[in-house]
Amino acid sequence: MITDLVRxxxxxxxxxxxxRDLYSKGxxxxxxxxxxxxxxxxxxxxxxxxxxxxxxxxHQNDLxxxxxxxxxxxxxxxxxxxxxxxxxxxxxxxxxxxxxxTVIIAEPTYGMYKVAxxxxxxxxxxxxxxxxxxxxxxxxxxAFDPTVKMIFLCSPNNPTGNLISKKSIVELAQKxxxxxxxxxxxxxxxxxxxxxxxxxxxxxxxxxxxxxSKAWGLAAIRLGYCIADPEVISYLFKIKAPYNINILTRxxxxxxxxxVNRKNEFVSILISExxxxxxxxxxxxxxxxxxxxxxxxxxxxxKNAKAVQKELAERGVVVRDRSGQIMLQDCLRISVGTxxxxxxxxxxxxxxxxxx
Ligand SMILES: Cc1ncc(COP(=O)(O)O)c(C=O)c1O
Numbered sequence: 001m002i003t004d005l006v007r008x009x010x011x012x013x014x015x016x017x018x019x020r021d022l023y024s025k026g027x028x029x030x031x032x033x034x035x036x037x038x039x040x041x042x043x044x045x046x047x048x049x050x051x052x053x054x055x056x057x058x059h060q061n062d063l064x065x066x067x068x069x070x071x072x073x074x075x076x077x078x079x080x081x082x083x084x085x086x087x088x089x090x091x092x093x094x095x096x097x098x099x100x101x102t103v104i105i106a107e108p109t110y111g112m113y114k115v116a117x118x119x120x121x122x123x124x125x126x127x128x129x130x131x132x133x134x135x136x137x138x139x140x141x142x143a144f145d146p147t148v149k150m151i152f153l154c155s156p157n158n159p160t161g162n163l164i165s166k167k168s169i170v171e172l173a174q175k176x177x178x179x180x181x182x183x184x185x186x187x188x189x190x191x192x193x194x195x196x197x198x199x200x201x202x203x204x205x206x207x208x209x210x211x212x213s214k215a216w217g218l219a220a221i222r223l224g225y226c227i228a229d230p231e232v233i234s235y236l237f238k239i240k241a242p243y244n245i246n247i248l249t250r251x252x253x254x255x256x257x258x259x260v261n262r263k264n265e266f267v268s269i270l271i272s273e274x275x276x277x278x279x280x281x282x283x284x285x286x287x288x289x290x291x292x293x294x295x296x297x298x299x300x301x302x303k304n305a306k307a308v309q310k311e312l313a314e315r316g317v318v319v320r321d322r323s324g325q326i327m328l329q330d331c332l333r334i335s336v337g338t339x340x341x342x343x344x345x346x347x348x349x350x351x352x353x354x355x356x
Pocket of ligand 1 (some may be wrong): 031032080083084085086110152158186204210211212213219222223224
């Protein structure tokens, strides 16, 4: 039987799941995409003049030039992956010896860190954030041992929405001889200047990953980037598939950067809609907690979250139930939509919670 040939950890693997496995029709506020659209704008001419018969640049030089100069990041500190999901996997493969090493994940957080460790047969220790969902250094210290090679943090954190304090990240980088991976997928929606990237120079064990899937509205092109010490970048280049970033992706991101104002406009609309939604949620009977958010989604707590998710989906609004995660019993994560989508959400959520 072919199954006999499959690695045991892959047989046991619980794969990544999403709300769309259950509900895929209606207003989609479940995956923290950019509901307003993509920053590319007009799509015509995107594929004109491309040498589709040639492999793309394996050294990613043109991407480094384009995005490095746009973000004021030196080329030697940049690497591109097929979404940040590819970066998560590559980093684990660089630092962790399967079955020997360990990764600490500050929970509750994004599910792919654990799935990627499980695929690579690397053990994980899930360490709780504190009550404000910030890092609890004592909890990490208690879990730390010489097998720990990486700590995953997410700032702003998915699904709780808050930033992780810079002070804690620096303290971790100073204290522990391991890679501190900070996932800044949602950083564009946070206070300006909050990124940890300026500390990479001082602490080469801080590694930042980001994505074009959120603020830039380009989830479909699959482009993430890593900002890290040049030595880390050189290992990423060493192990990546030769031509990981395809030329259509490169062409789309070039257009998006030309249209950066569109992205900035999206971000400001989404932030103001986020604030409007938060206020509205606070006035809905049945919502017991509305957590502050620096991202393009909001975490709320209500009674019977699973049933509420189901009924909302039946009424045409898909949100994510996060009840399965530690500390998040009866929590729903709701992405910020367009103004009419948010109005429909408020209306339907009010009706559903009044009944429950
Ligand atoms: C925190 C976080 N990191 C990474 C990703 C995945 O990003 P990408 O689309 O670049 O793979 C997500 C997607 O939801 C996310 O929430």
